[in-house]
Amino acid sequence: MTDYLPAVLDAIDHNREAALARLFEVLRIPSVSTDPAYKESCRATAEWCVATLREIGFEADLRETSGNPIVVAHDGPADGAGKPHILFYGHYDVQPPDPLDLWTKPPFEPWLDLEPGNGDVIVARGAEDSKGQFSTILEALRAWKQVAGELPIRVTVLIEGEEESDSPSLPEFLARHGSEITCDLAFICDVVQWDKDTPAITVRLRGIVGLEVVLTGPSRDLHSGQYGGPALNPIRELVNVLADLHDADGRVAIPGFYDGIEPPPPDQKKQWQALDFDTDGFLGDVGLTVSAGEKGYSALEQLWERPTCEFNGITGGYQGVGSKTIIPSRASAKITCRLVAGQNPEKILDSLQSFIQSRVSHDCKVEFLDKGDAGLSSEDEVFSFETRVKVASRKAFSADPQSPYLKAAAAALEEEWGRPAVFMGSGGSIPIVSSLSRMLGMECLPIGFGLDDDRIHSPNEKYNLKSFQKGARSWARIIGRLARPA
Template sequence: MTDTAKPLDYVDLNLDASLDRLFALMRIQSISTDPAYAEHCRTAAQLLSDELTELGFAARVAPTPGHPMVVAHHDGPENERAPHVLFYGHYDVQPIDPVELWRRDPFDPVIETRADGSKMIVGRGSSDDKGQLRTFLEACRAWKETTGTLPCRVTILIEGEEESGSESLEPFLHAAAEELKADFALICDTSMWDTQTPGLTIGLRGMAGGQVTVRGPSRDLHSGLYGGPARNPLQLLATILAEMKDTDGRVTLDGFYDGVHDLSADVQASWDALGFNAGQFLGDVGLSVPAGETGYGALEQSWARPTAEINGMWGGYIGEGYKTVIPAEAHAKLSFRLVGDQDPDQVWEAFQAHVRARLPADCTAEFKTRGGSRAISLASDSAPVAATRAALDAEWGKSALLASGGSIPVVNSIKTILGMDSVMVGFALNDDQIHSPNEKYDLKSFHKGIRSWVRILAQLGAMQQVEASEAVPA
């Protein structure tokens, strides 16, 4: 494997310069959701393209109907069997509202020191995603400055609409599929378990969901006159939804658990070693009595088990005061988090069948789906995961957590359009306050994040291309 000593030394000696480049990017007000900041988004894209060009990448700003992409390519070493990786990040940020809750100008980044002496980078985009993106770019700089090349072939795709729906992303992936095709993708938009334990996300739960409306009487009825003999759609819908789960917390929809797999021993051991405190987890949000499936702990339920949740329910009179009414309609919004090989269309159809089977003859139901996505999983013993984990272990001195998380739309897009799996490594922390005032990124996360990517690139460069292709099939 390529020696990492020189690029790691470069990272340590040039940390201040890396922070200067991060701060220059953070000062650009690249808020993608507000058209007033469109020029700022173009400025951020051009800054990144120019920087990558200076580093020896073939880089360009690629226009889209929305904000531009940045695309860059580097051939890497002469070893043609080294894998080709696609790195994804985004330069756009969330709006800064409410402004009055910020301690300082959100676009004037600064390093603050906590009472315990630890330091953090504060400002919009510090964690999501400019700080995370910068860790990879600075690792590439360290390799280029000390060796003149990169350990493997690298393509970089930097988006400008992640925080505003990514409307241009999938059309761009379709149009540039041949150019962007690689062995696998690298995504740095995830988090660590804690300040000492790196995380490697190998699974993302999928999603199905939508809205159901149950209709009964032809109009709202006076409960004093019709209460009793007239069907109440709110009561009916509440009963139907309650029957989605049994007394053990298992979802009762037909075929719901088709495609749900048990955890591998490696992943189970990794999670058991965390010493996760379910009582504290619930206590932090004012709860104390565990719910969910019997026989599964809170961490496993959150990361590896499917769910059925009622997200909202309404009908009848919901204004101020009191009105004795039997409503003509009742409504509910639901979401299903999916794992393994669960099919979102099949799950939604099973929910519709569950409702229809319980409707009286004089009631009807209407459904509106919000679409869905399949879960994403990566084998814990695949070559890219093993290489990345070895690099993280070497840098942090602790075994990286093999974690699962919520949906990251770009991962599904890369999988379905480019036929590639994604290795997800990030150095954010749960208290980074992303999307909120006073967003921060620990200086340790930034520094060791760069060092981690230096090591990851070296480990990936040592892989044989054929191994990567077999481990992550297209």
């Protein structure tokens, strides 16, 4: 079997200017999904994706949804002969460009700039998130097709247009087209690498469960003179129960909260320690000096390895200026727990509710709200699927450290970048990872070439030219590696 990879990499290098011109072309279409005024631009961007994929040689088309259309494309040998069928996921929609006056030039007129420390950077809304990122994939696919005539493995491309709007059409789309989309492996390009010289694979993502607790004491707001003493104050009930949710060491006190947690493998932990994470800089950026998390863990471990219980909002009683001497009728708090691998979201939600219920006084009524669930109707034909997606999306993600695909991707990244890929964690969630892995049973590998300083969602969003070029080369190598016999 011919080793096309060196020629593929050469093609990518020789096509740099044309690749950049193609990226600039799609960056000029203002595909803001959160603003209906850009609806036609979103469609035009989807059509650009279809045309580009067809030009590369894909069988591509545009699938209608109740929102923006989704682009689906296939190519490569139908019979993989033991080689994996892979999915690339990206999104063509972008964040709104506001505030416009903070941009150096108009956000949809991409330009190159020279930035100290970053070299040449591509600046535009979407330059990284994710038009730049998925263009690295398109360029790798184009080079493979151009050099080898065909892809060495079967590839499906899925590019949605509502990621910045919480992907409302995607669950129904996956429910209806799951069999077409299901592959052995999905690459999610919407992530960062460790730093500008070090590639990464995101191997851990935290899950999340949450609820709003509403406590009601007296049937109306009371005069604190006329009732103060005998009358139950629901704010006092609320602060008592919330204060009990953590112990003095910052551990979460919900019974069973830490049950089943799967710690990262020792070699991952060793790699993390060697990263020399800049805790002072991380905290100093947001005005803090001391890590406030669970005792016995570094800041990086707290983010990547440990679950949390956070209070996102609290409300009760008088909210205006000055004083109003009432004992309020109600008080409420919004609570979310970030979960890690091995934790059972449903059990934790149940245990949290029991914890609260058992601690409030007899006269205090407890209600739990979960607006996420409340939005689902059993009349809806996709109800059961959405519910399963929702439940699944609460779980944490953890890549299998023994996966041959993970090892192949890591080896390809190390070849391109000259240093091992960091097996990163991330404190947040990526809903598509949960949907694809838990619902469609696909192995997921979040790999991208973004950097923390790319200013995504902010003015002057950028993507390093180096990220764009080495990103495409990295994907070319990953495709090559996956095509090799194991």
